[in-house]
Amino acid sequence: MGGGIAQVMAMAGIPVNLADASPELTVTNLERLNKEAAEFEAEGLFPAGSADRIRENLSAAESIEDAVRSVDYIAEAVPEVPAIKQDVHSRIDAAKRPEAIVGSNTSTIQIESMAPAFADASTFLGVHFSNPSPFIPGVEIIAHPGTDENVIATVENFVSAVGKVGARIKDNAGFVLNRLQYVLLKESIEIVEEGIATAEDVDKIVSTTFGFRTPFFGPFVIADMAGLDVYKFCFAQLEEHFGDKMKTPKMLTDLVDAGKLGTKSGGGFTDLTAEQTAELIAYRNKAYARLSQLIAELGPPPTAAR
Structure with a gap:
């Protein structure tokens, strides 16, 4: 997910610093993203020139701290494990500029529950892309009660600027996308279990x-x-x-x-x-x-x- 989001932003002409669990993994994923971009362009899935634009705008950082130190927007897309989220958010908060916005790409975790990791959570919110990010247009924008209104508006404009369709959602478990998607899957499983259909x-x-x-x-x-x-x-x-x-x-x-x-x-x-x-x-x-x-x-x- 993080790599796909990075491609979206880089393709829009935005310089992006990548940071993964280790410097080696970051470099590996940078190479993968550039290779994918070239393949997508060759297949006609990305516009002409996209691979070069992505290559020019993606770079590998040595650490999370190095990646976030001087940027305006931070997209966090680590696994859906609260302890991992908290650790990464704390590291981000210690290294980022005070005004830098942090958007968590969480699927189901309530945004308010993650806000205490930030000394000032007014610049923190949920920005939930869907997989595969380069091809799915919709993005859920989820503010917690302490998110600054100007931050929400800025993110809405940012999401639109990178070619996505944003929808402002109230903070609740699963938001809209997964609350609906999981209900459909649950009912589908029950139909199969009842022997109504395969x-x-x-x-x-x-x-x-x-x-x-x-x-x-x-x-x-x-x-x-x-x-x-x-x-x-x-x-x-x-x-x-x-x-x-x-x-x-x-x-x-x-x-x-x-x-x-x-x-x-x-x-x-x-x-x-x-x-x-x-x-x-x-x-x-x-x-x-x-x-x-x-x-x-x-x-x-x-x-x-x-």
């Missing part, structure tokens, strides 16, 4: 049905396009079989009771004019058709039956 068929259904929509739309827009009255009816059926686990959400019930049924009524989770709704549906149809064409061009993934 793991292969669950993956097939996810990637070819609702997962086919999610590259373009989140769950709220998808629900609006389907009709919130339909969702309310379906929730009632699911609640009958699964109980409170699938109880109809009050937010959904309130919208339907108010006549807000989604795009067909002009409002739901989102409010769209008739003209915007027509544009949305046209975009949806084009997006799904183009994605089908891309999948046909790429062929099935190596995990799929051939």
Whole structure:
């Protein structure tokens, strides 16, 4: 993860100091990142000239302290082990400039729980990229109660400047990405354990049905396009079989009771004019058709039956 984040920043023209568990490992990873960048460019995955730009902007530091001493932004991406995080954060805090921002690339650990490692935690927050960082656009930006508002705004601008899409998230375990992702995996495992479908068929259904929509739309827009009255009816059926686990959400019930049924009524989770709704549906149809064409061009993934 750290290497991918470094590539993203270096490709954007930002000088980056790398530091790993040892100087030798840092040099090894620097060589790997440069080699990967050249391969990605040759395959057309990186724009022309990216490999040279990355090579020019990446350098290996002797230590964490040397890497962070004079920089403006520090991206920490060490393993998801609180003791390791605390040790690394303490070393960073002792060596960095007071105004330097520290962004932890944690997946599930609450940011506030890590803040005590810093004498002044106002410049500390979560900046969660997704793997592989060079190719996944979304970044969660998670402030703890003591994070300075100006720091949050600066990081939002920084994330945008390196070509990513930032979303400001409140500090909670798992944030948004993994809270949703792990719920999906848990339910998928239960489906397999109950003998309803094989793991292969669950993956097939996810990637070819609702997962086919999610590259373009989140769950709220998808629900609006389907009709919130339909969702309310379906929730009632699911609640009958699964109980409170699938109880109809009050937010959904309130919208339907108010006549807000989604795009067909002009409002739901989102409010769209008739003209915007027509544009949305046209975009949806084009997006799904183009994605089908891309999948046909790429062929099935190596995990799929051939």
